[in-house]
Structures are given as C-alpha cells and as structure tokens.
Amino acid sequence: SPARLLHRILDSTVDGYAPVLDGLENDNDEIEDILFSTGDRRDAYPLAQRIYELLNQVIDFQRACRPLESMIGRIIEGIRTGALDPSPYPSASEEEKNEEAVELARQFRNVLDHVVHTKERLEDLRSSLENALRVHDTLLGQQQNDDTKKISAYAALLMVPTIIGSVYGMNFEVMPELKWEFGYPAALLLMVGSCLLLYWFFKKNKWL
Known part of the structure; x- marks a missing residue:
C-alpha cells in the first residue's frame, strides 16, 4: 500500500x-x-x-x-x-x-x-x-594572558640593567661612584642582583 x-x-x-x-x-x-x-x-x-x-x-x-x-x-x-x-x-x-x-x-x-x-x-x-x-x-x-605576563616579565628584567647603566652613563661631574675603585663591579653586581631578584619574584608568581 x-x-x-x-x-x-x-x-x-x-x-x-x-x-x-x-x-x-x-x-x-x-x-x-x-x-x-x-x-x-x-x-x-x-x-x-x-x-x-x-x-x-x-x-x-x-x-x-x-x-x-x-x-x-x-x-x-x-x-x-x-x-x-x-x-x-x-x-x-x-x-x-x-x-x-x-x-x-x-x-x-x-x-x-x-x-x-x-x-x-x-x-x-x-x-x-x-x-x-x-x-x-x-x-x-x-x-x-600568560604570554603577555611573560613578555612583561622579560621586559622588566631587561629594563633594570638599562636604567642602572643609563644612570651611571650620565655626564655629571659630581657622581662619587664614578671615581670609586669598586664602582664598576658594584654596578655590575647591582644589575645582576636586581635581575635575579626580579626573576625570583616573577617565577614565584608564575609569570615565567
């Protein structure tokens, strides 16, 4: 049918x-x-x-x-x-x-x-x-968001030694650290120490 x-x-x-x-x-x-x-x-x-x-x-x-x-x-x-x-x-x-x-x-x-x-x-x-x-x-x-955090963290790591270097690269006459015997290694140590501190901070907060 x-x-x-x-x-x-x-x-x-x-x-x-x-x-x-x-x-x-x-x-x-x-x-x-x-x-x-x-x-x-x-x-x-x-x-x-x-x-x-x-x-x-x-x-x-x-x-x-x-x-x-x-x-x-x-x-x-x-x-x-x-x-x-x-x-x-x-x-x-x-x-x-x-x-x-x-x-x-x-x-x-x-x-x-x-x-x-x-x-x-x-x-x-x-x-x-x-x-x-x-x-x-x-x-x-x-x-x-995680990528943005990583980029910001690495930018901060590069910024710290740049700021320190730019401060001591200025052509002022009254800068006691420039004539100090340990000024150069102290500046390098400050750069490394600041970078390590920032790296530890970002690692602890899982930005890196």
Whole structure:
C-alpha cells in the first residue's frame, strides 16, 4: 500500500541518520580531546574553524530533521482517523483494515521515536559544540594572558640593567661612584642582583 511504501521510505531515511550522527559525535570527542590537551594554543585557529564547521553541520542536520516529527505525527493521525487507507487490498474486511491500521501506526510511532531520539542527540551535540567554542575562546584568552605576563616579565628584567647603566652613563661631574675603585663591579653586581631578584619574584608568581 502507499502507506507501507511511505513507511519504508521514512524508516530507511531515519535509519540512515545513525551513522552520520556517530561520525559527528566522534568528531566532537576528538575536538574535546584536543581542546583539553596541554599543548600550545598559538595555532588555535584551525581548531576554532573545525568546531565552527562541525557546529554548522549539526545545525543543517537539525534543519533537515525538524519537519519529520510533525509530518509523521500527521500520518499517524491520518491512519487513526481513516483518512489514510493502510490496507493494500480494497476488498479487505473492516477488521483486517483495523488490524493493519493499528500495526502500521505502531511502526510509524517507532520511526517517530527514532526521529525524536535523533533530535535529542543533535541538541546535545549542538550544546556540546557551543560549550567547546566558549571554552576554546576562554583557554585562548588565558594563553594570551600568560604570554603577555611573560613578555612583561622579560621586559622588566631587561629594563633594570638599562636604567642602572643609563644612570651611571650620565655626564655629571659630581657622581662619587664614578671615581670609586669598586664602582664598576658594584654596578655590575647591582644589575645582576636586581635581575635575579626580579626573576625570583616573577617565577614565584608564575609569570615565567
């Protein structure tokens, strides 16, 4: 009957969603493994692009599945009300038609359950990818913040000896340290000591 043929088509279509969903979920698992690894995130653009592309695929999949639930619901309602004849035989008795209608409605409900399950998996997958995109942005911002701290720390380490050298490089006549016998090694020792102190401070606060 046309109703049976329609059931075969819809059932085959919905069953074909399963391997696609499995592939999308595997890609999502791979993204999460990469996302929470401890590697360098300076080349994070390809990962963000991959998350965004996978999210678009999930949204397209949701758009394709959205009409199925209401459509199958209308088919089941049509079978119940008799608007859709489930029997392939015009001469079938009323009892046979009722039995065929009950069986066919049950099979369509099974397809509808698969559609609902598919939509739930897609919704979970979409939420997971949206969270992954937010976590990726957060981790990338944290990485950039750590890089900024390192750059600032190294700049401070270079600035201290530069300041000391510029002070004693001034051409003032009244600078007692310039005529002191130990002035040069004392200036060098001050530079090294200041750098070591700053290095210890930045290391302790995990800037380096």
